[in-house]
Amino acid sequence: MKKLFFRPNMIKQAGGLTRRQFIYLSSLATAGFLAGCAVHPVTGRRELMLMSESQEIEVDRRNSPHQISADYGAVQDKALGDYVSHVGGSIAGQTHRPHMPYSFHVLNAPYVNAYAFPGGTIGITRGILLDLENEAELAALIGHEAGHVSARHTSQRMTRGLLAAVVLSGVSVAAGPDMGDLVAGLGGIGAGALLAGYSRNQEREADSLGLEYMVQSGYNPEGFVGLMSMLNEMSGKEESSMAVLFSTHPMSSERYRTALNEVASRYEARKRTSPVFRERYMDNTAQLRRIAPAVKAMQDGDGEMMKRNPQKAGEHYRNSLNAAPEDYAANLKMAKCLLALRNDREALRYSEKARSIYPAEPQAMHIKGMAHLRLRNFDQALSQFNSYEQALSGNPNTTFFQGFSLEGMGRKEQAARKYYDYLQLVNQGEYARHAYTRLQEWGYLQ
Template structure:
């Protein structure tokens, strides 16, 4: 990994900023069982205690990758209220469900095995009624009750997230390959890939739950129509997010049929538009800025960095203290190999949300790019205090110590990183250093 001079060259260093792909825990495999909700055999299951433990360990990292939770307490309480109403009529009402709004601007919702459910700002601003929100949350609750999320977890599908995926900063000497893995779509996107059969089951159960809870099934029809229309508007982003879902038109026709036949008697119920608009007003009033940030994400995914920068600048003119917007602007600066400019936006993000860890970790990476390992180490240590349990942060502590010439302390960090079970390029680097320094 080192050149003839014994020093790491720029390409080798930047290559180490890539995300290692392994899971954090997820080694629990059970036997084949029949799921009581779906009636089909499930090849891999976790105990309920293990499901909850996955949520406890993974959810904080996934939320941070999605730029943290929305701070507005009215929105938080509202999601909990609607979610609890659905949980009470679900097949697994005893699970410790929690409901969260996260700051990511792409359209997504996801659930973890133990009952953690999250919805992005980008999704919430597209809805217009509580019935639509109930359909969305019902779908995610169904993934939990049918144990789809547990199956995915047991198969290793939950990734070890660092900084929304610090990502492939470099592929061949420039910083242009940073963007997609750098968190354009965030960690929740990694959880969106169930089988098409799982998605069909979640749609059906979600509609069942919302009707049982007293909602109008037209909420599911409207939600599905939104997804179809947005998929046409942004086909590239939706191809990444919803590749495993059944075709949108199929889902829409199924929802229409179920609403007209099985749940026809519930179609006269109110959609509760006013309640939704009242509770979501703090987000809906910045909907235009969120849409512009979505434009920036789409441009980033196409590596049109200058245009993405302009989009984020336009959004930040409307919401200058938006934490997610500031960090996305920092990332597009890094994509153009401008770490000094990125620092300005990272510093603003840290002032906007001083308790959220992603900006702290991204700050450390930027200091490494500027060859200032001492400052980088301070940030990585601070990150670990704020959000412990991320092996990649331990690796970057080792890398900063190595670049400071403190090989003994670097070796301890690298050993701790390898003890986490990490694999891939960073693990090979850590192992090679330990071998060169006589620790192996």
């Protein structure tokens, strides 16, 4: 058998870079580095942008599918997805960059959040849809996110020195056998660094643009006030289900007042004439509202998982499954919770259920693979990780777990190749140490 031969400096090629930096740099390398000055689409001024428009689209294309899967995929309720896409489409047409490849995704995730990738991929969770009261509020939310895209806020943040701040969040990771006790990511909420932390100025600009877009689309600005009031009220409560939303879109009473003032000074007349479409919103979200208790129970479960209390989390997930037994996210969350509780056989059962409910959604493949790993069914684990890689490539964790499965099967040479590939992407953390140690032990490193 032909041996691989790595020199230690090959392993260190990514030396000094964090995984995020490495992925960021590789995404730039393919897209062609440095876009230079560009005319800002909203202000019309020339401004330094690190990413060109094609790079924004490329970064979006590479990263957004991982975030969407971390958020349990788009809902299978096609009518709901189409409805939100329809509202989104009408907003997109009013933006400063109507030519961007916008797409709108209602995400199975129960937490309260919405986000935009720089190419126009916009995600809206079931959690936040349940907190909105009419279509004008939804239009305001989408308008705000489209405002971030139009004003190129991700590019601006890149330009301002946050070069390392590109994703990949991917699927949260469970520990394999003899992998220590890494259950931290099991219940984690996936929010990529790409989406992290707009500045207060950017929030203000996105608010102002969002308001403009939704009013131009014919909605009552009261919807914008309603959205802001909901956020303002929630921001005082420190609920764990809202934490990601507020860490990415900072809320403040100043922001709230500014929004209200802008409605009063610019759009007062529209408040009397334009509709908010409350009934239409209620009709289109009726099916989702029916399982609101299940979504709420998942939020509670996630809160307990974040406090590292899987036992309690399991009770909440049990409640959500009682309310909605066929819910993909609920089954998968239960599987992850059971992995954290080391009840691997039951975890496998729930991950299989999730797989059968939503066969095309990759996260269940990953979790089912983890359950098989724990049960030392290495060949079945490998088959899940291979399926995952096929459905959603570019997640370094998959490479590691393919290697780990191959190692378990005694296929050292193939395992070594995967470990080597993994170390090209990630050079710190427990998995990197494991990969490095094996390569040394097996004589691939000299």
